[in-house]
Amino acid sequence: MERRERLRMIMVKLEAEGQLEKLLKAHEDEEAATSVAAGEGDGEGPQESPFFTEGSRELLEARVNIGRYSIVKAALRLERARRRRDDPDEDLDAEMDSALKLLQTSSLVLDCSEIGDDRPLSGCSFSRDGKLLATSALSGVAKLWSMPQVNKVTALKGHTEHATDIAFSPVHSHIATASADRTARLWNTEGYVLRTFEGHLDRLARLAFHPSGKYLGTASFDKTWRLWDVEIGVELLLQEGHSRSVYGICFHRDGSLVASCGLDALVRVWDLRTGRSILALEGHVKPVLGISFSPDGYHLASGSEDNTCRIWDLRKKKSLYIIPAHSNLISQVKFEPQEGYFLATASYDMTAKVWSARDFRPVKTLSGHEGKVTSLDIVGEGQYIATVAHDRTIKLWSSRSAKENDMAVD
Template identity: 30%
Template sequence: AQEVHCLAHGLAHCAMFCAISGNAPEHPVISTKSGHLFEQSVVEKYIESTGKCPVTGEPLEAADLLPVKVASTVKPRPLAATSIPGMLSLFQTEWDALMLETHSLKQQLETVRQELGHALYNHDAACRVIARLIKERDDARQALAEAQPSAAVAAAAVAAASAPPTSKGGEPAAKRAKAAAPAVESSAGELTPEIIASFEATSKTLSKGRKKRQPPADQTSAEALAAFGEVASEAVLPAGPVCVDVHASEPLAAAGGADGSVILFDCAKGAVGAKLAGHSKRVNAVRLHPSKPLALTCSQDKSARIWNTDGTQLHVLSHSGDVTGVTLHATGDYCVTSCSDKSWSLFDIDRGSCVLRVPDGSGGYTCAGFHPDGLILGTGVDSVVRIWDVKSQQNVASFEGHTGTVTCLAFSENGYYLATGSADTTVKMWDLRKLKNFHTIEPGAAVGGLAFDNSGLFLAVGSADTSVYDTKTWGTIKSFASGAAVSGVGFGRSAATLAATSADGILKLYGSSS
């Protein structure tokens, strides 16, 4: 301690500089460990943050600092500041330096402005290029997506044909979509080159037009649909499951009942129109032709029938089992029926003749539906959904995941998705490009009906009640209570009307009250 005191005493009589700042300290302290001199406030902050000596890096505490007592003296003024002329000269020098610095800053500011303007111009040009590239990318993706459904099922067909048989223990999980090609008997009849050419031309036209097609100007929005209320309720048929279809452009609905009767309903007047009498057992499905005054029906009496909308029966299409579904081809000239005799058949609507019958030994069909482009057919067989290439009559893909009978199915208007409803109380959404299930809706009861609107924006699900879902978010837009299990749903033109039928024989219409 005595040596440190002597050192401090000696330093008091010589020039002292802080080891950190290099300036003469006003409150000097000395490290008792290293002997270095510091400004007290500076070194204490350093020690507080690091706990070390700023020069040697050794551990150092504030208690290791020894204050140095020095005489307080007033710093002498510079010689130039001892007179008024000298101070004026200092001020002039400082002013000149300030002006030079200001001029330099102005030049730098102008340079920065020019560089900023150039950068903004480049940014704007880059944004335009990026926007153009994004548009080209989106167009390419759209074109690829439209081509993929057909390509995917074709690839699945090739894979299924070349895949070796597997043992029962090697079967994949039941809840995974997979390609499959079950044994199919020889089909009755064949598609002529003219029919195939008609199918391909229609598919090409629809696929190309769909790319640029926009929803109609009067398309109902999600907000407007959420405000829908019941506008009509009519007991049109006896109690029992009732199927329904709504015309694509006219205010007309058709419903088929458990007693075999079919009625046409005027949605504008809210009244029953023509009655189609001919079936002797439950009607399983009805379809209204979008461009001709025709109605198609199928029944458990082993027949499908083609009617004029004035009530005249035009053709009876005979089958060997219950006809469970009927669906129109995109050409409007053909229809397909599904049957419990393990076959589906293609009919010429104008002639009422069977063009093609495709038997399948795996099980009876429960429903059927055409893809919007007409080259793919979806069918339900027990709990499995099968996808068929219509031209080759090959089962090119199978979707397994339901645990109950598949009761209904519907393709989205853009052709990318397939919705399937089942007695297992679920609706499964399948991506036709990736051949897999990507979403599941659980309405809580057996599903009796499914329908996309013509824009593909909404999906209606008939179960314990009638619910409408947004196809972008799959959120519920609106649910309508029903007094009995809903057995059929359908959208009218521009989704301005929603029809639902239930097991109590009642047809309900939902729409805007204004």
Template identity: 30%
Template structure:
């Protein structure tokens, strides 16, 4: 077996990471000690997000966020990064990877990697923050869902009811400690972190579930899957209350708007749709699908590429197999930004809750925090 770099050596890459030989998929599973030395991340002052028409180099007087530099590179994962989330307070970032690790980062300053959450035995496909930023949920290919305490960096819950890969998880945006997960076993499960038992509820479908989230409150769960359908479940009635049809391939990401009235969905047919979830549609509206965003692509890797809303619901974003992150105007559907930088598929994107910052992660093992210019 060839000698490989230690975790410390692997994480000592700065801007040279752009010239490393980056594989799309790491075929090895890493088993490492829980003792991790944490180092500062790279800042790149002359690489900035761009829109689809122009490239501009920002000066100090052009700055619109509190990032140390217009673009920050967070390099530390040893394999493809599948999920990245900024916490609701806007202070920290959590990233999840094929390397079985969840890394915790600071948003500001040098974006230091201040924590590592270890415990999953296979790739981690999605993470989500609790509304008070105190906990993180994770979904893994090891068939488990976990809940972590951010302060102690310890796992406080692990649920093993799923029979196959768990693709997605989401914590309730407000209220009780509820969590929803979706799996290749065809089930969507609702969990209560306060209870020491199995899933509170299980919703069965005929196809693998690839993306989940809560609706406007804990009384509604939304799921998407292999059949290209988006299902809205009424938790109180234990039944489907609405089915959204339009995608022609696997749903890879779903995201609820901040006001809870609209849903953003992404699919492997390279379509991104906005849906109206309000119980009663306006008189002049005949379809719940109100916008189609074009530009982002899915590739042969068939990754679960996620999507996101900005905090004010004015913009939506998606990763893409063409190595770019895309941002559109949510109302007009016009493409506002096409952000380069990654050297592999961009698998997830996330907006900062207050500042004009977008986070992205990719199959190139990298995470970017980018400041958006002209982002009103």
């Protein structure tokens, strides 16, 4: 709609200047000449040639690396799925029942609550080993906290505007932050800036690491998402496709796909190996703010301002479930990262909720925040869930098994 409106205004201006008719006539002549040339070339009439923009050498190398990485990861995932399906000693339903029952029997309790900043918190992320928690705040400062005591370790200072999101690398002990100052930054755990990623024309929203740890995806209000090489700090890909601001981004565990969502109420799935948009998932009626791929490889969850969470089946290319999850907008969604037995949602109704990944029924409500819950993250198979909110607090929810393990270590 915005593009059509801009085109209409341009045509009105050209017509007022008396240039419109000349331009249209020149365009018609050019199309006619092109059609004749195409018809003479192959004898089959006019044909449209695809339009390509040549990418950089770094992008070509990245796509080759991503292709190799994803083939191995996909093969391992499928082999594991086949083995578990065919093994008579494996009972997937029983394993899921056991995991969900543990959550239902009041085992997921508030273990710790800590003031995280002087301003509202915007994002949180666990390190790969679960020993550190990173948070970002509207003050522009990100912080690292030790687990499970939630003691401050260090502060990451450098952004000049709000810090909008934070993510730990899945491979290295590096942290990436996004900011309204239009940049993303890469940090080490000592608080030093390793890279600054500049190029977006408007404030950033969410970001995510590729599962290989080599690439970083950033979503922005400039209606694009971009892919960066973490090691050399260059922009590999600037991707358009949304008509409004892009808010969320998430990588498939195999590394072959990336999903983006935005204020145009659309979820798009992209093939990183080719750069093509392979799916456009329509159904939400308001902006989509959170997305998450399931570890099973074919489910995708999206949370929206329409207060619903949708579960998409990538194989069937459609929505399987619509969860009327909250009484206010959903700010973040996350599948449990190990097996995908459950899904967690965060909302501006001041709660986070846990849902069964089998039938997407409610399992647990995490109540305790006094402000809008902006983000959450999960470590392991649900041993800990961290939530952050506008009430400036970090809340750590732990399962009984996690507390028992901590007591055993002590």
